Amino acid sequence: MITRRLEYKIREALNRSPSVALLGPRQVGKTTIALNISETIPSIYLDLENRLDLEKVRDIVAFHEDNLDKLIILDEVQRLPEVFSPLRGIIDKERRKGNKFGQFLFLGSASIDLLQQSSESLAGRIAYLELYPIDVLEYAADSIGNRNKLWLRGGFPESLLAVSEQDSLAWRQDFVKTYLERDIPQLGPRIPASTLERFWTMLAHNQASVLNASQLARNLEVSGMTVGRYLDLMVDLLLVRRLQPWTFNVGKRLVRSPKVYIRDSGITHALLNISTYNNLLGHPVVGGSWEGFVIENILSVVPPRVQPFYYGTPGGAEIDLILEFSPTEKWAIEIKRSSSPSLSKGFHIACEDVKPQRRYVVYSGEDRFTISQDITAISLSGLMQEILNLA
Secondary structure, three states: OOOOOHHHHHHHHHOOOOEEEEEOOOOOOHHHHHHHHHOOOOEEEEEOOOHHHHHHOOOHHHHHHHOOOOEEEEEOHHHOHHHHOOHHHHHHHHHHOOOOOOOEEEEEOOHHHHHHHHHHHOOOOEEEEEOOOOOHHHHOOOOHHHHHHHHHHOOOHHHHOOOOHHHHHHHHHHHHHHHHHHHHHHOOOOOOHHHHHHHHHHHHHOOOEEOOHHHHHHHHOOOHHHHHHHHHHHHHOOOEEEEOEOOOOOOOOOOOOOEEEEOOHHHHHHHOOOOOHHHHHOOOOHHHHHHHHHHHHHHOOOOOOOEEEEEEOOOOOEEEEEEEEEOOEEEEEEEOOOOOOOOOHHHHHHHHHHOOOEEEEEEOOOOOEEEEOOEEEEEHHHHHHHHHOOO
């Protein structure tokens, strides 16, 4: 059992908000956390993929009246988006009685449907949290071996904790198949599973690359607009990240297309049939995979107000990750897989353009040391802890 850092934040949110939405892809551990919470406070848990549970809450007003003294937990709530409309009245009625907190906990696997429905109905009445796959601090902070296992297998609990590499890979391949053949069709898009699998695999081959929609469209024999629709879907399902470029007032020609990452490294490797750590080290995607792994781990600990970007120019000036804490506080982060990192001229030029307040190189070692007067080499877990210490 791996303790998830977010569980404490969910409990905090329930103590200050009448409803909380916990978002994350399927199988990432949302239900486990919700059941842990339900063991410590009066609760009722319903899985809306279960037909009987779904019918129970079609009249959410009546169901709430029958369970006034309990936290109502609705899992896979995107299956019943209309449930949000009457919740505003329920919450406001309870507020007038003095019951201001901890009435509903929603679990959702699709961000866009959940966010649109709830934001229209529950503004000021709901807190949003996202559960990432298991990260370095939760599993591997003090062990390079565990970190590399996490990188290879990814952070979905069933994959990470499988008894063998073969079992882990088989779980991830089944996960991909289930999304393609069952979960995505349930959400409505009429996209052939084979086409979407090809698209997902192309993204894996191009992990950490600047999006080239026209090339993907040619390879898939579809339009650029269709590629955009496929990408929007994968982003909305919290499976793919679109990292936007930093383009603010530098007076230069800049790369303005987003970079695209499959968010879980283990899913990237499953799509490419990479089964062992040695296979990964010899694969052309190794550099992009490491970059995506590092970025997702870092973003799992940043406060919600922080905006992530990358920076690039056609001339080669580049910063892998910019964290913008405020208009006057930016961190520039370069990502190197080497245990003895060196920086290119492009990073220094990019820093002159962006003018970050802190500059880091995240590398594969564990020591912290100064590369130059204003650049610090740091481990992934070290940088993550430094961000958490800001809170």
